[in-house]
Amino acid sequence: MTTQAVPHLYQSALALFSGGRPADAFATLAPLLGPQAADASALNLAALCLATTGNKAAAAALWQRAIAAKPDLAHAHRNLGNVLYELGDHAAATAALRHAVALEPHTPVVHHDLARVLQKSGHPVEAEHEYRQALALQATDASLHNDLGALLNAAGRHAEAEAACREAIRLQPAFAQAHNNLGAALLELGRLSDAEASLLHALTLLPDYATAHYNLGAAYFRQRLLAQAVHAWHRAIALQPDYANACTALGLALTELDRHEEAEALCRHAVAIQPDRSTLNNLGLVLYERQKLAEATACFRRALALEPESAQVKLNLALSLLADGDFAHGWPLWEARYDAGLANRQTVPPALPFAHWQGESLAGKSLIVWHEQGYGDSFQFSRYLPLLKARGVAHLSVACLGAAKRLFETIEGVDEWIALDGTQPIGRHDYWCFTMSLPLRFGTTVATIPANVPYLHATQDDVERWKARLPAGGLKVGLVWAGDPRPDHADSRVSAADRRRSMTASTYLPLLTMPGIAFVSLQKGATTQAQIDDLPPALRPLDLMNDVRDFADTSAIIENLDLVITVDTSIAHLAGALGKTVWILSRFDGCWRWLRERDDTPWYPQARLFRQTRPGDWDEVIARVAQALRTLSPSRS
Template sequence: MAMAWDTALAAAAAAHEGGRLPEAEERLRALLRDLSAREPVRPVPVLLRLAGVLLDRGEAERAYAIADEAVAIEPANPLALNLRGSTLGMLGRKAEAEAAFRAAIGRDPALVEAQFNLGRLLAGQGRNGEAAVILRGVLELAPAAHPARRALSGALRDEGFFAEALVELDRVAAATGTTPELLNERGILLMMGGRSAEALAAFDAALAAQPDFVAPSFNRALPLLRLGDFTQGWPAYENRFRTDMVRPLPFTQPRWQGEPLQGRTIVLWGEQGHGDTLQFARYASLVAARGADVVLVGQTALVRLLHSVPGVRMAVAPGQAVGPHDLHAPLMSLPGLFGTEVATIPADIPYLAPDAEARARWAGRIPDRGRLRVGLVWAGDPRPHMPISNSTDRRRSLGLETLAPLFAVPGIDFVSLQFGRRGADRNGQPFARQILDPMGDVRDFADTAAIVEQLDLVITVDTAMAHLAGALGRPVWVLSRFDGCFRWLTDRDDSPWYPTMRLFRQTAPREWGSVVARVAAELATEAARIRILA
């Protein structure tokens, strides 16, 4: 009977590994039915194979039930614990999944699959440092575990170790052969490492090998735009609609392609973050200048402020009625439609202003003591549900304590402009009393704009506040991460998008100390100038 049992399981395993999942499941269930009359307990190897089949079919709930049964029968079985962890991970129960993987490793420290699964789980939660340690351990046990090396490259990348990540990725390519996917990943690492021309070559090589590969067709836009090649960059940027990064609004009217607009109504819509909407809302006035009636759709927190954009008749939030219209266009497609080059960026600043109610509400609430009034933002939106955006935010944001040298500069009144939970970072800091925090009373960006108008300077990481201050025409210093956004171009400390902006760039990944030191020195000069004028 044992031989027949083994033979049936082997046949099911062959179907599973051959990708014939329905057949594999049916064979396993038939085997379990046959064994149920003979065995008091269902055999764990059969249960584990069935759970694996169900997991591969995307049926995580059913897979979890089977894996859990296997663990109940053999609580110390590392294979069962590992598979239970995999099902829990697919169900989003990450803490339980981590515990299951660690239990499996505790039972069998050499179980490579459990260590690999744990490393990937940790990396998916942004715990890249921990993930890298685990994945290096996998490679010590199994140097040819190329998926683990590739995952290690990803963890190092997201933690800002771009050169190290590239080394690991190149080792994978050397061992397995170069593929379009690896070329695309290589392009991303080169771009993040500041090697834009090489990144473009890698993306183009990926497309040459696989012309219908969507990712590099979009990714190549980023080094092009960063290098100032807008002629090629903006058309390539349109490939974002072939990816899942943008969810178009449901319009039935045609999208504007640059045809005459006289007497027609067009809906312009923001498609990505708040900062993107603030930056590209400037194009509404150019659209209106062509004779169009312009309706602007932007994030709810921006709507009141967007009413101030010249040429906009009405601003609404997504889902609100836009009224009859003839055409629509996404905001970030407008630079391409207008043939924008670096030298022709429309920078008629300011193009935003708070309304009268916001100004009246905030009048006099930011004390003027004859000192330099400086707004601060030290962190962006973490977006924990968006892994790529979350890893970017970890590289662009910093701890408030990192800005400590700024608080040693005399003659400054600091104002927190920090949104969200990170505003509480000042609690317990020795310089907390030096920071006025009005954000608890802020309702939207119009309120924030009314505060910013009263400030002499805004110092911010690369988040929506940089665009708000720039669009208001206020002096703004942006602390830009090493792998800075394409819109800030390269090798310059100003921005053609915002004449009042200065960029303070990281010169090495993860290193903010020298950036803050430069800002502190410049801030001391500004504060001294104010004292002399006073």
């Protein structure tokens, strides 16, 4: 039976379908759907009925029959492509939609459908081509501009995405999705207040829009408005409990609020929902901060297996392995820290016109070692510089920050020191190398760390000059209580880590009340040094730091002290490199270089570690330090 034989059945079914009764429409079409039926229009309409009621596999079979009956039925190819994509057969979906485009090249919606499938199946370049083909045919379609904006956002082309989304909004001002995508673009462009405004506008139009709540949380988080970020992400999850990205984002935020158990539970839930590189990596980060190194390493390995070229995962896995003492596998992965694909990388290769040293023979060659990251890193790894001469380097140069140059000039074996202030030309060398790549090039293991100290020295003139300004006799103890806050750093985890490693000057009060000890401040920083003024006048440590010009001066002060007590900052490394007794106060999720579960360190023989036993609890640490200081004080007084 065909529609020509009983046209009223087809028309009745079409009316029922148009009226929102797909099941009744399909029942009406039943006489037209026998095994030998070949009416493409009836088969197409029946397939639409089945797809609408959720029977997509059966719908696909009917569309295939419709196409067999009439190969040039473009909308059957289009419908088949869309349902095949929903069934997960991306290749077949793409093929069907390409047929539809070939049959109707001037129909914008067909290009639009193909673009969406190409985008979602991981073909962004082809998808962009189809979006632009559709726009060439129908430039006033706001949804096309919006979808193109979403694709451009995903490709990292955020300025172009902003333009596309703004055009969508111009055409359709109440388009919530376009306001959301605009907010996402502005977020990545660093225009955080503008992003927040766009996302709030999206939510006035569509209050239960989970994705907009998620993006709003990100805007708040980057503005360090943690309470608002947490609220927005909670809202996104309440609206969409399987929103893995919101779960993992909320989890990472909660770690900064020391709500570690909740954070771990959320990140585990995210992995259960969506076990991809992002969720596994973020669970690994939370586990790392909870000192569950074996589990963290396993998560990073799983994430790296999914995306073997991910620089961020390589770097996180490196930190986990190094913290566990697995230097053989950790150092090679540590090289990811300067990978161009790393978001917010702190280490950028210098623009030098000669080769990056990868371990080639240095006999008779010239090499420049390049500073990276913080002063503490330079102090720690400058121990390798004399060893380079032993490898036959004919000319060894070191590029360093100016505040360390005068101190570094005391290291043996360096032919030229170059301050990175633009005042000194850099001559031709055979190779260059980062400071923190030297352990890899020397094949360093925990057992072979070169720990002959001191390898940094204060000049005798500086030592005598500062000695005259320090108290005579008694036990002299230097104090540092905070690191560099770096609130504007692109990676929020950097400033978060500094908050965890830092405390306030008043935390030292149990020490400052101890008799017979002369305390000396080694604290620098506009806000942190000023905390001395919050202490009772009689208990304030001697503060000479306003007269300190550089680290050579600081080292001379330290040479006149009996002990340095410091949180994990550059001063910990400076004191260690000078061979002085140093007590390092380590946050619970301590830096990888201090390894785990030990109160000494192979990097500095005279160092002792006092680790937090609970996240954020410095009082218990200071109580142990006070007890240790009592045992030390009488013998030195």
